[in-house]
Amino acid sequence: MNNQLPNASAWVFIVGFQVLPFLLFDPSEKKFRLVSICLNIAIAFCYEQFNQWIELAQIPFTPPIQVFITIAIGLLLVIGLLSAMDNIFVKTNKENIDLIKRVEQEKEEQNRSQEKLNHTLEELNKSKIEEEKRIWAAKGVADIVKIMQESDDLNAIADKALIYLVKTLKANQAGLFLIEGNEENQLLEMKACYAFQRKKYLKKQVAIGEGLLGQCYLEKEHIYLIDVPEDYILIGSGLGDSKPRCILLIPLLANDVVYGVMEIASFKEFKNHEVTFLLEVGENIAMTVRSIKTNEQTQTLLYETQAMAEQMKSQEEEMRQSMEEIAATQEELTRTEEELKEEIKVKNEQILFLEQKLKKLSPTTLEMAIH
Numbered sequence: 340m341n342n343q344l345p346n347a348s349a350w351v352f353i354v355g356f357q358v359l360p361f362l363l364f365d366p367s368e369k370k371f372r373l374v375s376i377c378l379n380i381a382i383a384f385c386y387e388q389f390n391q392w393i394e395l396a397q398i399p400f401t402p403p404i405q406v407f408i409t410i411a412i413g414l415l416l417v418i419g420l421l422s423a424m425d426n427i428f429v430k431t432n433k434e435n436i437d438l439i440k441r442v443e444q445e446k447e448e449q450n451r452s453q454e455k456l457n458h459t460l461e462e463l464n465k466s467k468i469e470e471e472k473r474i475w476a477a478k479g480v481a482d483i484v485k486i487m488q489e490s491d492d493l494n495a496i497a498d499k500a501l502i503y504l505v506k507t508l509k510a511n512q513a514g515l516f517l518i519e520g521n522e523e524n525q526l527l528e529m530k531a532c533y534a535f536q537r538k539k540y541l542k543k544q545v546a547i548g549e550g551l552l553g554q555c556y557l558e559k560e561h562i563y564l565i566d567v568p569e570d571y572i573l574i575g576s577g578l579g580d581s582k583p584r585c586i587l588l589i590p591l592l593a594n595d596v597v598y599g600v601m602e603i604a605s606f607k608e609f610k611n612h613e614v615t616f617l618l619e620v621g622e623n624i625a626m627t628v629r630s631i632k633t634n635e636q637t638q639t640l641l642y643e644t645q646a647m648a649e650q651m652k653s654q655e656e657e658m659r660q661s662m663e664e665i666a667a668t669q670e671e672l673t674r675t676e677e678e679l680k681e682e683i684k685v686k687n688e689q690i691l692f693l694e695q696k697l698k699k700l701s702p703t704t705l706e707m708a709i710h
Contacts, residue, residue: 472612475612475616476612476615476616476619479507479616479620480616480619480620480623482503483500483503483504483620483623483624484623486499486500486503487500487623487624487627491631491634493517493530493628493631494530494531496627497515497517497530497531498531498533500515500531500620500624501513501514501515501531501532501533502533504603504617504620505533505534505603508603508605508609508613508617509605509607510603510604510605511534511583511604511605511606512532512533512534512583512603512604513532513533513534513601513602513603513604514529514531514532514533514543514601514602515529515530515531515532515599515601515602515624516528516529516530516543516545516552516599516600516601516602517530517591517598517599517628518556518597518598518599525547526544526545526546526547527544527545527546527547527552527553527556527599527600528543528544528545529543529544529545530599551564551586551588552588552600552602555588555589555590555600556590556597556599556600558590559590559592559595559597560590561587561588561589561590561614561617561618561621562586562587562588563585563586563587563588563609563614564585564586564587564588565584565585565608566584566585567583567584567585567586567604583604583605583606584605584606584607584608585604585605585607585608585609586602586603586604587602587603587604587605587609587614587617588600588601588602588603589601589602589603589617589618589620589621590621591621591622591624591625591628592621592622592625593622593625593626593629594629596625596629597625598625598628598629598632599624599625599628601617601620601621601624603617
């Protein structure tokens with residue numbers, strides 16, 4: 340029975356070791372589990388051989404040296420196994436840590452790459468949006484230029500331009516004011532107004548410096564008014580009695596000369612690219628107005644020059660006729676003078692003849708002739 344105790348204890352010890360691989364290694368470390376199990380099975384099969392090498396004597400009280408040897412061997416085996424397992428665990432843990440670091444590094448690289456990609460996509464998206472805005476603005480300016488080239492009638496092209504701008508910008512209403520009058524008495528006169536999808540036939544004149552229109556003209560800068568007060572339009576605007584959310588006034592500026600002001604009202608705020616677009620449109624309208632007014636002035640000067648030429652031609656004809664009349668009169672006077680001279684000459688000859696004849700008569704005959 341005493342011999343059976345170490346035997347049973349050893350088998351319990353061996354069986355217990357079969358559980359260790361499942362406690363020390365996770366399911367992903369199959370090879371380490373397999374090595375540990377195989378080692379334990381090998382020890383179990385060789386147990387009888389170990390037991391034959393170490394025979395326990397039947398000493399009731401004092402354990403033989405073989406017992407201590409057996410325990411020492413068992414302890415050494417356990418310590419060796421645990422050390423091996425610890426080394427394997429450390430190595431595996433290190434590998435796992437390295438793997439986790441690599442995974443984290445790869446994840447960080449992927450995150451950086453994703454951030455780069457997102458940034459690139461964002462930049463591309465911004466570039467696409469900006470390009471779309473540029474294309475939209477370029478098309479709008481081209482359409483306005485086309486409208487400006489359709490006619491030389493300022494009122495007609497102003498109407499068409501405002502209709503186009505209100506519909507394109509989805510604005511509420513718009514008005515176009517041009518400078519009129521001489522330098523001493525200039526004012527802004529409304530040439531066109533379009534609102535709420537219908538043309539408004541209004542007559543309005545704004546003095547220079549009056550309201551925001553006059554201020555925009557004097558300062559040569561656009562004015563953007565947001566959150567328009569309820570009474571703004573009745574006081575400072577030229578667009579009637581509606582209450583828009585924002586007002587944008589654009590000076591029609593070309594070569595630092597203001598030819599008028601364009602006023603646009605909307606229930607929505609204008610975006611930056613829309614304001615830039617309207618500034619460019621204002622410059623194109625200003626150049627068109629300048630060109631038309633220059634042509635009108637040139638045409639007026641041409642008409643005046645032609646009228647003066649006709650007048651001078653008429654005066655020249657009158658002068659020619661007068662000169663001809665004067666020449667005829669002078670010729671008549673010359674002829675009359677010649678005739679008078681001839682007549683005077685004849686008279687003088689007659690007088691001289693009579694005087695000579697009188698001298699030849701005797702005094703007696705002369706007295707008789709007298710009586």
